Amino acid sequence: MRQRNKPWADDFLRENTHLVIPNPSEYKNKWKELFGNDNPIHVEVGTGKGQFIVGMAKQYPNINFIGIELSKSVIVTAAEKVQESGQSNILLIQENAENLTDIFMENEVSTIYLNFSDPWPKNRHAKRRLTFHTFLKRYEATLAYNGELIFKTDNRGLFEYSLVSFSEYGMLLKEISLDLHKDHDPENVMTEYEEKFSAKGQPIYRCKAVFQEE
Structure with a gap:
């Protein structure tokens, strides 16, 4: 399904770099430091609008969740859900899954x-x-x-x-x-x-x- 363009998406991403991490390759092997704990990391590839990752983060507070989503218009919706949830064990990345090892x-x-x-x-x-x-x-x-x-x-x-x-x-x-x-x-x-x-x-x-x- 084609996603509707969100003109405000760029501004949202610039203002919420604590939710949607820019330049994620800089944190390779440093994600636990970013979360501030030594909990296991679970990754959802293609996180969509965020319902799953928010639900999982609530259910498993001692796990760090990272959602990867390429679409800008979709990931901002996920970020809004994360923001509303107040969960501190979720981070998002706007990236292609092909770059996972980076x-x-x-x-x-x-x-x-x-x-x-x-x-x-x-x-x-x-x-x-x-x-x-x-x-x-x-x-x-x-x-x-x-x-x-x-x-x-x-x-x-x-x-x-x-x-x-x-x-x-x-x-x-x-x-x-x-x-x-x-x-x-x-x-x-x-x-x-x-x-x-x-x-x-x-x-x-x-x-x-x-x-x-x-």
Whole structure:
């Protein structure tokens, strides 16, 4: 869905550098210093409008959450949610996921979330999918030993593709749910898309996977 332009976005970002961190590569291997504690770091790639990351930060106050979102008009909406929540364990980054290894050091991240990523359904666009092997390589480079990759989507085609991608990369699939809400996970925090799709009766798919040591 095309996002409406927000003329005030640039001013908001300039005034809120404590929420949306400019020049994030400067903090590589220094994120815990920025948070001011030694808590684990969880990263959401494609944080959208921020409902998930705010909900997770409230549920897990002893975890530091970093949301990555490329769209300026979307990340300012997420930043407003963070601001309203008053949570001090959330930071946001306006950045492309392709630059993940420029932002995080090896072993710096404990968990990565991929929520309702663009499915890029055409085969010629497969390399743009956030579960394509080149992205998996970036996640592996930043995740700590036994760190989890948690993937949620409503798109069965993307889910099936991703399971194959994870397996071919050599990842261990720890948990697979073909209908997350039917399975009643009490700790699940929903995104905006998840609420919308599940209200229509669409199943939500989730996989937890880890990279295996060679």
